Amino acid sequence: MEDLHDIALTVNGVHRTARVPARRLLSDLLRHDLGLTGTHVGCEHGVCGCCTVLMDGDPVRSCLTFAVTAAGHAVTTVEGLAAPDGTPSPVQRAFRECHGLQCGFCTPGFLCTVTALLRETPRPTEDEVLEGISGNLCRCTGYQNIVKSVHRAAELLAESGGEA
């Protein structure tokens, strides 16, 4: 029987605990142990970007992070991007407005990546957008509308005074 570790971390502002084996990936902790299935798992080796979440504000691959390593940190998933009353964030609104998604599988990863990108670079150039989302794969959209969504999200954020 594998040893189990008791871990505690903050997920979307809520204190959460779990008892997990050391090999539990953060992505599986979120989905299986905590029931937050908004984080999607595509390739499970760091290439596709679907499982991207924010750890202490920085986007990271949850499939390349162990739950035991994430203990004590603050994780934000796609479920934590909207306002507490459910109002979509500016990034989420921009993706809806610009049709920045089709099947939606890659979208949680894009939303987390872009949320952090715009926090750091509020008015990104086209090149900065392309570089910023280069680690997220989308098989439906051809990226045109995703890039538009990022620029639109930057506008919405500027209008709202920068509150992501």
Next chain:
Amino acid sequence: MKPPPFRHHAPRTAGEALGMLADAPQGKVLAGGQSLIPLLNMRLAAPPDLVDINGVAELDVLHVGDEGVRAGALARHARVERSVEAAAVQPLLGRALRHVAHPVIRNRGTVVGSLAHADPAAELPAVLAVLGGTVEAASARGRRTIPAAEFFKGPLESALAPGELAVAAFFPAAPPRTGSAFTEMARRHGDYALSGVAAVVTLDEDLRVGAVRAGYLGIAPVPLVLDLTEAAGPRGDWPAAAAYVRERIDPETDIHASARYRRHLTGVLTERALATAAAEALRRARD
């Protein structure tokens, strides 16, 4: 897939980490995990123990001095890449880091981890090699400093012994009248490069080309460093240097590119990188 089972050790100090590694000679060190965890997820590696150094604050250091940049084992790519101080002392490091995978990977991956992984297709080993940097290794038995030329033994094989922890890497500062450049070609943005070059050009006091070195990734089992000073000559004949490189290298054919294409590409990249590095050297010499 999911990683195989392992025992997880979470030291709080470097000393504790060394003790744990001494007790688990087949164990691996987990820092950023951006190379190790894919290997585990694909079950290409199954170490019985992982010593997770993410909680060791004393390793999360980046020291920049006149003599160079010293990155501790937990200094993540993103931090080193954004360090204005590091860029002032050794600009080649940040230039190469921008080619390492994607920004999100760079938020977790560490400079020292990338060196310890010793992937011949990776950027940082070539940078450490061309700059003549060093890796500081520690174990329960003591510490030693390993020059880059002795650190990379083969594909994914470093000089680190079982029980040893790479605690830091040192990248020497750029000397006066020196410029550098990094360029690579990959099939897809952020992918492993088909070939890449880190070039360093130093001018003499009369602004003639004094020293030319190039470090290569993706074309040899370990980072390859070539001294191109003679081939380029005092006037900086970059096409001649590129021709010399094409003759000297022996790249392999794989699914991504033929050996012939890699040889040609490496020459083109060499010429570009040397010209860029020389232009910077001239700017710095005149400042």
